[in-house]
Amino acid sequence: MIVSFLESIKYVGHLIPMAFLRIFLGSYFLQSALMKFHGDFLLRPKLAAQFSETLPTLELPVWYRQVLEKLLITHWQTFAFVILGIELAIGISYIIGYVVRPMALLASLICIQFLILSVGLQSDLYKLFLVIHLTLAWVGAGRCLGVDYYFYKKRRGFWW
Amino acid sequence: MKHFLFFLALVFLALFYALYSKNSSNSGVGNTAQLKVYASSSFISKFGPGPLIKDSFQQICQCRIEYFDSADSTTLIQRLKTEPRSQSADVVLGFDQFDLELAQKGFEWKPIPFQKNKLVDSLQNILARSMLVPYDWGVISFVGRTSQVPKPPTQFQDLLNPEFRDQISIQDPRTSSLGFQLLSWLIQSMGEEKAFQYLEKLNTQVKAIGTSWSMSYGLFEKKQVLLTLSYSTSPMYHLIEEKNEDILAYEFKEGHPIQLEYIGIPATCRNCDLAEKFVLFILSLEGQKIIMEKNYMLPVLKGVKENSSFSKVASFKILENFVLPSSPEKERVLKRWAQLRRFQ
Numbered sequence: 001m002i003v004s005f006l007e008s009i010k011y012v013g014h015l016i017p018m019a020f021l022r023i024f025l026g027s028y029f030l031q032s033a034l035m036k037f038h039g040d041f042l043l044r045p046k047l048a049a050q051f052s053e054t055l056p057t058l059e060l061p062v063w064y065r066q067v068l069e070k071l072l073i074t075h076w077q078t079f080a081f082v083i084l085g086i087e088l089a090i091g092i093s094y095i096i097g098y099v100v101r102p103m104a105l106l107a108s109l110i111c112i113q114f115l116i117l118s119v120g121l122q123s124d125l126y127k128l129f130l131v132i133h134l135t136l137a138w139v140g141a142g143r144c145l146g147v148d149y150y151f152y153k154k155r156r157g158f159w160w
Numbered sequence: 161m162k163h164f165l166f167f168l169a170l171v172f173l174a175l176f177y178a179l180y181s182k183n184s185s186n187s188g189v190g191n192t193a194q195l196k197v198y199a200s201s202s203f204i205s206k207f208g209p210g211p212l213i214k215d216s217f218q219q220i221c222q223c224r225i226e227y228f229d230s231a232d233s234t235t236l237i238q239r240l241k242t243e244p245r246s247q248s249a250d251v252v253l254g255f256d257q258f259d260l261e262l263a264q265k266g267f268e269w270k271p272i273p274f275q276k277n278k279l280v281d282s283l284q285n286i287l288a289r290s291m292l293v294p295y296d297w298g299v300i301s302f303v304g305r306t307s308q309v310p311k312p313p314t315q316f317q318d319l320l321n322p323e324f325r326d327q328i329s330i331q332d333p334r335t336s337s338l339g340f341q342l343l344s345w346l347i348q349s350m351g352e353e354k355a356f357q358y359l360e361k362l363n364t365q366v367k368a369i370g371t372s373w374s375m376s377y378g379l380f381e382k383k384q385v386l387l388t389l390s391y392s393t394s395p396m397y398h399l400i401e402e403k404n405e406d407i408l409a410y411e412f413k414e415g416h417p418i419q420l421e422y423i424g425i426p427a428t429c430r431n432c433d434l435a436e437k438f439v440l441f442i443l444s445l446e447g448q449k450i451i452m453e454k455n456y457m458l459p460v461l462k463g464v465k466e467n468s469s470f471s472k473v474a475s476f477k478i479l480e481n482f483v484l485p486s487s488p489e490k491e492r493v494l495k496r497w498a499q500l501r502r503f504q
Contacts, residue, residue, distance in 0.1 A: 037175075037178070037179075040228065042179070081175075081179075084175065085168075085171060085172045085175050088171055088175055089167065089168055089171040089172075092171060093167065098163075098167060099163050099164040099167050102161065102164040103164065103167075151163070159161055159163070159164065
């Protein structure tokens with residue numbers, strides 16, 4: 001695995017800038033997850049409060065609004081745990097370069113959710129994140145300076 | 161895909177385990193009381209006095225202190241009023257004197273048994289006004305470098321000198337308490353009309369109006385301006401941290417306003433006795449020394465700065481009878497300031 005990690009620099013060296021972007025974004029998500037873990041993210045319904053505030057201002061399909069109101073807002077603690085877990089997974093995955101492609105697709109899906117529910121400057125940030133996640137998924141950014149190259153070499157396939 | 165699902169499951173399991181251990185360790189100290197403190201981010205940050213205060217107090221109280229970032233004072237008051245009693249804060253710190261009216265309006269605070277005569281002379285009349293007690297203070301002044309400002313300003317008129325054109329940074333009074341101090345300082349020393357006429361002229365001298373102290377002070381630190389509005393203790397920071405003796409605070413003939421930071425115990429506190437002990441610790445010699453050295457603000461207690469490097473802080477003439485504007489008055493003055501900015 002170490003050999004293939006070093007090989008990745010040689011054979012997929014053109015992806016090094018992407019790897020830097022991936023690692024930077026990974027550290028951002030990991031830091032954000034750790035802050036949430038040590039803070040009061042799981043103790044206070046912060047996200048639910050944010051959604052409750054923005055929901056009336058948004059034009060959303062009825063079913064989607066109901067899902068948000070009846071599932072996410074009511075069960076905010078489970079939802080906060082899932083968000084925290086996904087952020088942590090994205091952070092670790094991007095930093096070590098493991099399962100980056102499916103993780104980036106999952107991150108894009110989460111990003112789209114937040115993009116729909118955000119207003120103002122926040123939505124610009126989510127748009128930017130979405131583009132980066134999609135790009136990372138597109139190029140398979142875990143193949144350079146990451147564990148994914150080992151599996152890519154060994155197994156090939158769509159997910160590496 | 162198998163790898164992905166396995167990885168996700170592993171992360172969630174690890175997170176679940178970490179949360180479980182966190183909760184068990186919390187319940188392990190379940191017998192020790194917990195104190196919930198709302199404080200400003202500068203107080204809580206690793207460079208601020210918060211962590212050291214926490215460590216020192218926890219050693220003597222057999223309790224656990226939890227800090228919560230309190231954002232701005234308006235949001236904080238709203239939060240105090242609406243949150244359920246089971247989640248209520250025990251101690252709140254970080255209000256300035258302009259927030260006092262807001263803090264006391266429709267919200268109850270517990271009295272703090274603190275002896276007024278322990279306060280430094282300049283603050284003797286403060287306690288009578290409020291249930292909250294000041295824990296640090298600073299004298300507001302313009303700050304510059306001796307090497308860059310050979311002829312230091314001694315009054316407001318000097319700031320209009322040609323050498324300071326585009327060379328001053330101040331703060332926006334709408335977003336910064338320090339910025340509002342400047343506006344009030346001008347109004348109190350010149351009267352409102354003259355103050356606004358003066359501000360019109362001063363605006364041509366100002367390079368940037370920062371939204372916060374850190375923004376405008378950053379410009380000064382990067383040598384992009386010659387003067388900035390800060391505190392008389394700012395030179396101490398450069399002297400202690402950087403061994404730089406070049407920075408100086410300038411005394412103005414008009415006298416200087418002071419900025420106070422208050423601490424209070426909400427009437428809805430859960431661990432009120434412990435909260436009182438914590439507040440008294442902050443107001444003790446040890447607590448005050450930590451705050452002075454970490455916050456670079458003056459201690460409210462007599463005998464703290466005397467034998468320290470802070471005894472070198474220049475003592476300026478304090479503006480006497482500084483009247484705090486009421487909320488509608490503050491709003492009116494800020495509107496007038498905003499209009500002045502719009503037409504320039």
